[in-house]
Amino acid sequence: MGRETGGMLQGTLGLLILKALVGEELHGYGIVRWIRQVSGDALQIEEGSLYPALRRLEDRGLVTARWTLTDQKRRARFYSLTPAGRQHLHQDASTWLHFSRAVTLVLAAEPSVI
Amino acid sequence: MGRETGGMLQGTLGLLILKALVGEELHGYGIVRWIRQVSGDALQIEEGSLYPALRRLEDRGLVTARWTLTDQKRRARFYSLTPAGRQHLHQDASTWLHFSRAVTLVLAAEPSVI
DNA sequence: AGTCTACCCTTGCAAGACTAGGTATCGCGA
DNA sequence: TCGCGATACCTAGTCTTGCAAGGGTAGACT
Numbered sequence: 001m002g003r004e005t006g007g008m009l010q011g012t013l014g015l016l017i018l019k020a021l022v023g024e025e026l027h028g029y030g031i032v033r034w035i036r037q038v039s040g041d042a043l044q045i046e047e048g049s050l051y052p053a054l055r056r057l058e059d060r061g062l063v064t065a066r067w068t069l070t071d072q073k074r075r076a077r078f079y080s081l082t083p084a085g086r087q088h089l090h091q092d093a094s095t096w097l098h099f100s101r102a103v104t105l106v107l108a109a110e111p112s113v114i
Numbered sequence: 115m116g117r118e119t120g121g122m123l124q125g126t127l128g129l130l131i132l133k134a135l136v137g138e139e140l141h142g143y144g145i146v147r148w149i150r151q152v153s154g155d156a157l158q159i160e161e162g163s164l165y166p167a168l169r170r171l172e173d174r175g176l177v178t179a180r181w182t183l184t185d186q187k188r189r190a191r192f193y194s195l196t197p198a199g200r201q202h203l204h205q206d207a208s209t210w211l212h213f214s215r216a217v218t219l220v221l222a223a224e225p226s227v228i
Numbered sequence: 229a230g231t232c233t234a235c236c237c238t239t240g241c242a243a244g245a246c247t248a249g250g251t252a253t254c255g256c257g258a
Numbered sequence: 259t260c261g262c263g264a265t266a267c268c269t270a271g272t273c274t275t276g277c278a279a280g281g282g283t284a285g286a287c288t
Contacts, residue, residue: 009213010124010244010275016220023225029235038223042216049276051237056275074284076235093227099123100214102156106130109152111137113207124244124275143266163245165268170244188253190266 013045013053014062015096018081018089021063027076028054054079062088127159127167128176129210132195132203135177141190142168168193176202 020031031054032045057063062085070076081089107114134145145168146159171177176199184190195203221228 008276009126011121012123012217013276016217019221019223019227022227027235028237035220038220039216040219042212043220046277047236048238048278048280052276070234072234072285074235089227093221096217096221097228098156100218102153103126103130103210104214105154106149106152106157107133107207107210109133113133113136113203114211121274122245127245141266142268143264160246161267162247162249162269167244184266186254186265188266 008043008045008049012096013049014057015089015092016043016045017050017053017057017079018062018085018092021079021081022086022089025078025080027070027078029076031079057085061085122157122159122163126210127163128171129203129206130157130159131164131167131171131193132176132199132206135193135195136200136203139192139194141184141192143190145193171199175199 016035017031020026020034026034028047028050032047032050035043035045054063054065058065058079061082063079064082065077065079067075068078104114130149131145134140134148140148142161142164146161146164149157149159168177168179172179172193175196177193178196179191179193181189182192218228
């Protein structure tokens with residue numbers, strides 16, 4: 001916030017990544033593309049944020065990765081959710097909704113600024 | 115996110131503080147109380163987060179402070195919005211809404227987790 | 229040969245929130 | 259009177275996280 005760059009809010013990136021993987025196995029580039037598309041170009045993940053975040057999720061056992069070839073015969077590291085990751089996703093999504101609703105509630109309090 | 119402590123998302127705290135001051139002059143303790151009440155007990159600001167955040171807002175010229183006595187004759191530092199702070203508040207609130215809507219949109223994408 | 233896209237990665241930094249302490253004063257009940 | 263909760267302030271240190279700014283490889287198309 002308060003940044004002109006439109007930077008991510010701390011902690012949300014992991015949640016979005018987990019969400020991206022809930023339906024399909026994706027590689028890093030694909031995750032970025034998926035989030036951008038689904039958000040209607042509102043969320044653009046930087047690669048310098050993505051790969052460290054993926055590493056953290058892997059370290060925590062929330063995703064697993066394997067090297068494979070894409071349809072275009074390029075090497076890529078495909079990530080998928082672990083059971084723990086799936087569980088975390090639901091938990092974090094719920095937490096996020098509660099939190100964002102609470103913030104919106106506060107912003108809407110009189111005198112409203114939204 | 116992913117924290118069991120329910121920690122604030124980075125950057126949101128400043129926004130909430132600015133919002134708390136839009137209608138009235140408040141001291142730190144009052145800001146915490148106001149946010150907790152208006153959010154329906156959902157948001158509890160830690161004092162260890164609050165005072166550094168207030169300092170940052172002051173350094174950026176978004177709030178000003180003055181020492182006064184409360185109704186109960188206790189010394190307290192009352193904060194109020196500067197014009198720049200008011201402007202920032204509107205800007206940041208708008209950014210936050212766009213961002214949170216985008217995240218919610220992503221979370222609601224099929225297969226939905228919310 | 230050059231350029232574009234798809235893909236991967238790291239180092240180092242800065243911002244921000246929390247933990248865990250600390251201080252002081254007031255009012256109230258035991 | 260003694261303690262305790264509430265009101266009020268503060269800081270040092272730590273951790274997490276996202277980003278900027280760099281790096282690389284390989285295929286495809288011109």
